[in-house]
Amino acid sequence: xTLATPAAPAGMGEGFEAMRRxxxxxxxxxxxxxxxxxxxxxxxxxxxxxxxxxxxxxxxxAEFSWxxxxxxxxxxxxxxxxxxxxxxxxxVSLLACVVGIALxxxxxxxxxxxxxxxxxxxxxxxxxxxxxxxxxxxVLASPNAGLLNVLARDIFGISGxxxxxxxxxxxxxxxxxxxxxxxYMTVSSALKGMDPAMEEASYLNGAGVIQTAxxxxxxxxxPAIISAFFFVFVLTCGTFSIPAALGGTQSMPxxxxxxxxxxxxxxxDYARAAAIGTLLFWISLIGVAFYRFxxxxxxxxxxxxxxxxxxxxxxxxxxxxxxIAFIAIYVVLAIILPYLALFYVAFTSFTSASIANASYTLAxxxxxxNSVAVRQSIFNTLxxxxxxxxxxxxxxxxxxxxxxxxxxxxxxxxxYVAMFPIAVPGxxxxxxxxxxxxxxxxxxxxxxxxxAFVASYVPFAYRMADTSIIQVDxxxxxxxxxxxxxxxxxxxxITFRLIRPGILSAWILVFIFSVREISAAILLASxxxxxxxxxxxxxxxxxxxxxxxxxGLLQTAILVIGIFVGRFVLRVRLSENG
Amino acid sequence: MMTHSNxxxxxxxxxxxxxLARAAGLGVALIALGAAMxxxxxxxxxxxxxxxxxxxxxxxxxxxSPIDLTNNWTAAFTEKYxxxxxxxxxxxxxxxxxxxxEERVGQHIAxxxxxxxxxxxxxxxxxxxxxxxxxxxxxxIRPTMKKEGVWYTVFxxxxxxxxxxxxxxxxxxxxxxxxxxxxxxxxxxxGRFATGTPASGGSSYSYVYMFLGGERDQFGPEFLEQMAxxxxxxxxxxxxxxxxxxAGEHAIVDQASQSxxxxxxxxxxxxRWVFPSxxxxxxxxxxxxxxAPHPNAARLFQEWATSPEGQAEWFKYAGVMSAREDTVDPRxxxxxDWYQEDWYADPEELYLDYLSDPAYVDPAKPIIxxxxxxxxR
Numbered sequence: 001x002t003l004a005t006p007a008a009p010a011g012m013g014e015g016f017e018a019m020r021r022x023x024x025x026x027x028x029x030x031x032x033x034x035x036x037x038x039x040x041x042x043x044x045x046x047x048x049x050x051x052x053x054x055x056x057x058x059x060x061x062a063e064f065s066w067x068x069x070x071x072x073x074x075x076x077x078x079x080x081x082x083x084x085x086x087x088x089x090x091x092v093s094l095l096a097c098v099v100g101i102a103l104x105x106x107x108x109x110x111x112x113x114x115x116x117x118x119x120x121x122x123x124x125x126x127x128x129x130x131x132x133x134x135x136x137x138x139v140l141a142s143p144n145a146g147l148l149n150v151l152a153r154d155i156f157g158i159s160g161x162x163x164x165x166x167x168x169x170x171x172x173x174x175x176x177x178x179x180x181x182x183x184y185m186t187v188s189s190a191l192k193g194m195d196p197a198m199e200e201a202s203y204l205n206g207a208g209v210i211q212t213a214x215x216x217x218x219x220x221x222x223p224a225i226i227s228a229f230f231f232v233f234v235l236t237c238g239t240f241s242i243p244a245a246l247g248g249t250q251s252m253p254x255x256x257x258x259x260x261x262x263x264x265x266x267x268x269d270y271a272r273a274a275a276i277g278t279l280l281f282w283i284s285l286i287g288v289a290f291y292r293f294x295x296x297x298x299x300x301x302x303x304x305x306x307x308x309x310x311x312x313x314x315x316x317x318x319x320x321x322x323x324i325a326f327i328a329i330y331v332v333l334a335i336i337l338p339y340l341a342l343f344y345v346a347f348t349s350f351t352s353a354s355i356a357n358a359s360y361t362l363a364x365x366x367x368x369x370n371s372v373a374v375r376q377s378i379f380n381t382l383x384x385x386x387x388x389x390x391x392x393x394x395x396x397x398x399x400x401x402x403x404x405x406x407x408x409x410x411x412x413x414x415x416y417v418a419m420f421p422i423a424v425p426g427x428x429x430x431x432x433x434x435x436x437x438x439x440x441x442x443x444x445x446x447x448x449x450x451x452a453f454v455a456s457y458v459p460f461a462y463r464m465a466d467t468s469i470i471q472v473d474x475x476x477x478x479x480x481x482x483x484x485x486x487x488x489x490x491x492x493x494i495t496f497r498l499i500r501p502g503i504l505s506a507w508i509l510v511f512i513f514s515v516r517e518i519s520a521a522i523l524l525a526s527x528x529x530x531x532x533x534x535x536x537x538x539x540x541x542x543x544x545x546x547x548x549x550x551x552g553l554l555q556t557a558i559l560v561i562g563i564f565v566g567r568f569v570l571r572v573r574l575s576e577n578g
Numbered sequence: 579m580m581t582h583s584n585x586x587x588x589x590x591x592x593x594x595x596x597x598l599a600r601a602a603g604l605g606v607a608l609i610a611l612g613a614a615m616x617x618x619x620x621x622x623x624x625x626x627x628x629x630x631x632x633x634x635x636x637x638x639x640x641x642x643s644p645i646d647l648t649n650n651w652t653a654a655f656t657e658k659y660x661x662x663x664x665x666x667x668x669x670x671x672x673x674x675x676x677x678x679x680e681e682r683v684g685q686h687i688a689x690x691x692x693x694x695x696x697x698x699x700x701x702x703x704x705x706x707x708x709x710x711x712x713x714x715x716x717x718x719i720r721p722t723m724k725k726e727g728v729w730y731t732v733f734x735x736x737x738x739x740x741x742x743x744x745x746x747x748x749x750x751x752x753x754x755x756x757x758x759x760x761x762x763x764x765x766x767x768x769g770r771f772a773t774g775t776p777a778s779g780g781s782s783y784s785y786v787y788m789f790l791g792g793e794r795d796q797f798g799p800e801f802l803e804q805m806a807x808x809x810x811x812x813x814x815x816x817x818x819x820x821x822x823x824x825a826g827e828h829a830i831v832d833q834a835s836q837s838x839x840x841x842x843x844x845x846x847x848x849x850r851w852v853f854p855s856x857x858x859x860x861x862x863x864x865x866x867x868x869x870a871p872h873p874n875a876a877r878l879f880q881e882w883a884t885s886p887e888g889q890a891e892w893f894k895y896a897g898v899m900s901a902r903e904d905t906v907d908p909r910x911x912x913x914x915d916w917y918q919e920d921w922y923a924d925p926e927e928l929y930l931d932y933l934s935d936p937a938y939v940d941p942a943k944p945i946i947x948x949x950x951x952x953x954x955r
Contacts, residue, residue: 056675058682060705138822144745144770145827166811249955250812265777265814266671266946349845353826359846367646373665439683526687527638527664538667541815542644 029408032399036417039455043432044424047281050274050431057435068271072279081253086283088172088252089236095176096232097225099330100183105213106323108191110314118327119188123181125334127559129516129533130178131241132552134165135540136338137174138245139345141165145353147341168252171243175236177334182235183228190224191217193471209314226294231422234287237280238425241518245540255280259427263523270431277428284423292419295463339556345549364546374551377530381515381558384446384531388453389461389510393503395454396461397496404469405477405495418462421455429456430520444526452520457513461506468502469495508566515559532558622715622881628659630874637663637875640677641692642670642779643862644817647837647895654891655882661875669815670694670779681707681869689876692732692864694780697939699729699865709866711877715885722930723901729865730884731901733837733892736925737785737860738853740834745770745826751850754830755921758854759789759797762832763804770829772811772819775955777946781860782816784932785833788858790945792932802952812953824849835860840897843916853925861901861930 046057051069055062072078103122106112125133140148141163149161164170198220202212218225240256243249248257255276262273316323344358345351346365352358368374399418403411421429433452442448472495480490496503518533525534536551631637641648645667652663668676670693677688681702693699702708710727723731739762741754754761762771776786789797811828813819820838823831824847839851864883870876882888889905892898897907897916909915916922932938937945949955 056679058679060682139825142822142825142827145822145825150826244814247811248814261777261814264669264672265775266779266783266943267777268671268675350842350847351821351825352847371646371649373645373649438679438685443685444687525666527666538645540818541669542642542667542817544644544646545818545821547646 026409028398028402028406029410029414032395032402032408032414033410033417035395036399036414036458038436039451039458040417040420043429043436043455044281044420046432046435047274047277047424047428050270050435051278053271056270065271068269068275069278072272072275077253078255078258078276078279081249081255081258082279082283084168084253085237085255085280088168088175088254089233091172092175092179092236093229093232095172096179097183097187097229099176100180100228101187101225103180103327103330104184104188104191105217106327108188109213109217110316110323112316112320112323112327121331121335122184122327124331125178126181126512127556127563128178128335128338129241129518129536129552129555130175130239131245131518131540132342132536132549132555133178133338134174134242134245135545135548135552136341136345137165137170139341139351139545140337141170145351147344147353147355148337150353151355166247166251171246171252171254174246175239175242178242179232179236180330180334182232183225186224186228186231187221190221194220223294223297227291230287230291230294234284234291234422237284237287238427238519240425240427241537256425256427259425263427263431273431274428277425277431280425280428281423284425288419288423291422295467339553342549342553345546346553348546351545364544364550368547368550368554373530374532374535374554377532377535378554378558380446380529381532381555384449384453385511385515385558385562387446388450388457388514389507391450392454392457392461392510393465393507395458396463396506397465397499397503399458399462400466400469401491401495404466405491419459421457422459426456426517426519427523430523433520434523444528446529448524449521449529449531452524453510453514453517456517456520457510460513461510464502464506464509465499468499471502472498504566508563511562511566512559515555515562622713622885623878627874627878627881631661631872631878632659634872634875635661637661637689637872637879638687639663639665639690639692639879640673640688641665641667641864642673642694643667643692644838644841644896647841647892650895651888651891655879655888658882658887659878661878663879671698671777674698677867678702678707681867684869686867686869686871688867689870689872690864690866690879692862694860694862695783696725696729696780696861696863696933697941699863700725700939701941703728703865707868709868709870709873709876711866711880713877713881713884715881715888718886718902718904719884720901720903722933723861723863729863730880731861731863732883733862733889733896733898734901734928734930735781735835735837735860735862735898736853736857736928737781737833737835738851738857738925739830739832740820740823740839740849740851741830742823742826742828743848743850745829750829751921754850755852757852759801761854762830763801763808765808767810767830768808771805771808772813772823772828772831773805774813774816774819774833775946775953776943776949778814778816781835781862782833783943783946784860785858786949787932787935787938787945788856788929790948791937792929792935793856799948799952802949806953810953812955837896837898840916850919850921852921852923855925855927856929857925857927859899859925859928859930861933 050057052064052066053062054065054067107115107119107122112118140146143149143161143164143166146161146163148163152158152162165174194217199212199216202216207215238256240260243252243254243257244260259273259276262269262276344355347360347362348358349361349363396418399414402408403415430452433448433455437443437448437451442451476498477490477494480494485493516533518537521531521534522537532551532555536548536555539551540548639652648665648667652665656662666688674691674693677691680687699708708728712727713730716724716730719730723734739754739757743751746754750766774782776783789802790799816833816838819831820834820842822828824842834851839849842849864880866876866880884901886902886905889900889902893907893909897909900906910917
């Protein structure tokens with residue numbers, strides 16, 4: 001393409017439209033549709049098929065049967081677990097959103113000090129694999145041997161326990177804690193993207209801080225809040241590692257834990273796992289529908305414009321100390337205590353409830369660092385941590401661009417399918433991926449994990465790319481077209497350049513997920529594709545907790561280095577779209 | 579019932595460190611545990627087999643034993659023959675299911691598969707998925723611990739009751755040292771006791787099988803109902819259960835395996851354990867895949883694993899019982915580590931003759947359902 005491409009006809013809008021029409025070919029949507037079908041629909045299809053078979057797809061004795069589906073959809077234990085799962089996930093979401101919104105408002109709209117540091121701290125729980133976080137909390141707050149409970153007994157002479165994570169409220173609180181960053185990020189970027197002129201107008205008309213927050217700010221960011229709520233809800237529904245680590249179904253019945261049990265304990269019943277998976281799929285799909293609706297409303301506002309704006313900060317005055325205390329409590333609970341617990345475990349020869357009497361050692365560290373298997377899995381983690389987000393973001397951007405700017409045929413289909421994987425719990429999706437690639441050369445290599453991660457995380461990359469593209473004022477692209485730039489020149493020099501921060505944020509988010517992911521990776525692990533998350537799970541389940549903690553810390557180190565490179569070398573900010 | 583012969587070998591009282599140093603330094607010295615054994619081991623692996631295995635260059639081992647111990651163990655094989663191994667750890671049932679699936683679709687990855695449930699191996703053998711191979715050294719494996727040409731035991735784990743000495747009173751400690759199984763139904767352990775589901779793997783299943791299957795007349799569902807009334811914390815996997823017991827979260831646990839308790843003991847944890855009679859024991863066995871991508875390396879490894887040398891190598895990392903008469907834990911010889919503790923006693927009556935019980939080999943494993951019903955799972 002060159003500048004000689006015919007200039008846009010008379011009207012700016014018409015010019016752009018004409019360009020779009022010419023590009024509404026079929027090759028691109030067909031290619032994308034085919035790719036998404038293989039990546040997403042086939043594995044989900046295997047899940048549904050698996051639910052109506054009595055054994056695996058290659059089991060000679062397996063036959064068609066509705067047994068598992070009927071069992072899961074109509075019997076009381078499962079329906080009760082479904083009720084608890086939905087209720088608990090809503091509570092988790094509510095808690096995470098309340099805390100996330102409060103943190104986002106404090107950091108984006110008020111004069112709390114050290115904003116950049118606080119924001120880093122609020123997002124930091126993302127750098128810890130949730131199940132390693134749950135392990136840390138088990139060490140801190142199990143009823144008898146939890147370090148906090150033992151300290152309370154030793155120092156204050158309290159009998160019993162002051163905090164117990166091996167209960168339904170405990171599991172809900174820990175799940176909420178590790179979901180706050182998602183709520184924070186969504187609401188924070190809506191707040192930062194919002195035109196402060198509206199709040200300014202409210203203040204000018206005499207409204208106070210609370211009145212303005214409730215009547216102006218809150219309604220404008222409400223779609224973002226709803227979107228965050230359902231996003232966290234869907235993620236929570238599919239989480240098995242935290243409830244499994246904190247006492248499993250004895251503490252709280254949870255569908256994802258039932259799925260794990262069906263695939264990990266005898267008799268292994270993939271049909272039951274798949275049937276529960278389909279049940280979760282419908283629930284999550286409802287959540288995703290709300291999430292999609294809300295995030296579409298939330299991103300309808302153009303926020304990246306050629307016009308600048310200035311942010312007004314609310315003065316907290318006397319409330320400042322309280323606000324800082326609130327943030328500090330969150331940081332202590334989400335980061336400081338868990339990491340202290342992990343370091344404690346890592347340096348002890350066995351997990352002792354008494355810090356004073358524990359025997360400390362460097363042997364675990366030496367053993368882990370010198371282990372060939374650990375080194376291999378670090379290498380695999382880095383490789384997958386680079387390839388998966390890159391492929392995922394490329395796919396996400398292509399779908400978003402094809403949809404929003406090229407208006408390709410079948411855009412709605414692509415949009416739906418690209419969002420599907422959010423609704424499938426990783427452990428079930430992993431089983432689907434297993435069957436999809438079992439008979440291909442990708443099986444047993446790192447590529448099967450790459451495919452699994454790309455498919456699992458394409459919704460995030462796509463949604464973030466889509467949001468970024470919507471927020472780019474079309475006037476900028478139209479100006480480019482008017483100046484005679486070709487379609488691709490405009491895309492390259494205007495659109496992609498403006499959405500670069502959003503793309504990089506998506507890359508970082510998928511990078512974090514890829515380094516931490518566990519459910520699918522466990523099912524797909526082979527000698528040549530072991531990753532750190534699988535190593536830490538293996539150590540927790542079949543080796544020793546000390547090594548699991550060390551690998552959890554190694555994962556954090558890799559994530560922190562990755563984020564550091566992203567933030568300071570590529571200048572990405574995870575919490576903002578701009 | 580099985581006993582250990584305490585023949586010659588490492589003599590005199592020694593510390594664990596000197597023993598380990600000696601073992602590590604001399605390596606083959608432990609073979610001397612049985613006077614004729616070195617010759618047998620030499621004969622075991624023929625030059626042709628060694629050369630063919632080395633030409634294949636590598637070996638993939640699917641196993642269920644603890645990660646680091648197994649890595650150390652296979653490293654000794656690698657050091658001896660220059661054949662590196664790729665070890666894949668998985669929970670026994672899912673790992674086995676995955677291997678079956680891989681074999682059925684022609685994805686041949688594993689060479690040797692280790693598992694704690696012999697019933698599954700025999701089913702796979704009938705499907706034609708198991709290689710027929712009798713390693714020469716396996717002649718020394720006890721007759722009850724192998725099925726010639728199919729599977730061979732690499733070690734035996736006895737399972738008893740363990741407790742955290744800091745979490746029990748002196749009176750309770752004294753009571754536990756003399757305990758029979760009925761101690762597990764004592765109301766004093768309500769809220770202080772943890773157990774594992776028999777659905778998690780072969781060893782837990784064998785343990786529960788003794789109570790609900792083989793020795794049902796003596797124990798039976800009533801016994802387990804009394805245990806269930808104590809509302810124990812039920813674990814899906816035993817390693818985390820032991821860890822939480824050592825930390826003091828639970829005062830006592832059952833299904834306490836000799837190798838795991840020994841490992842906690844060596845790390846300084848305040849754990850003690852006893853083996854009430856009869857003591858359920860579980861065989862960790864291994865077999866060769868019919869379509870092993872490295873068939874010679876697999877055969878050489880099987881030969882080494884069943885040899886006195888391979889068996890003795892385990893003792894460096896875990897206090898297990900050997901599947902061979904002629905190989906004994908040097909700790910025991912030396913009266914070292916837990917063998918010097920006044921609370922410790924070897925199991926007197928191992929419960930092991932269940933392997934051919936019709937109820938045990940029933941692939942439906944009805945005992946799991948019964949156990950689930952008793953424990954409200």
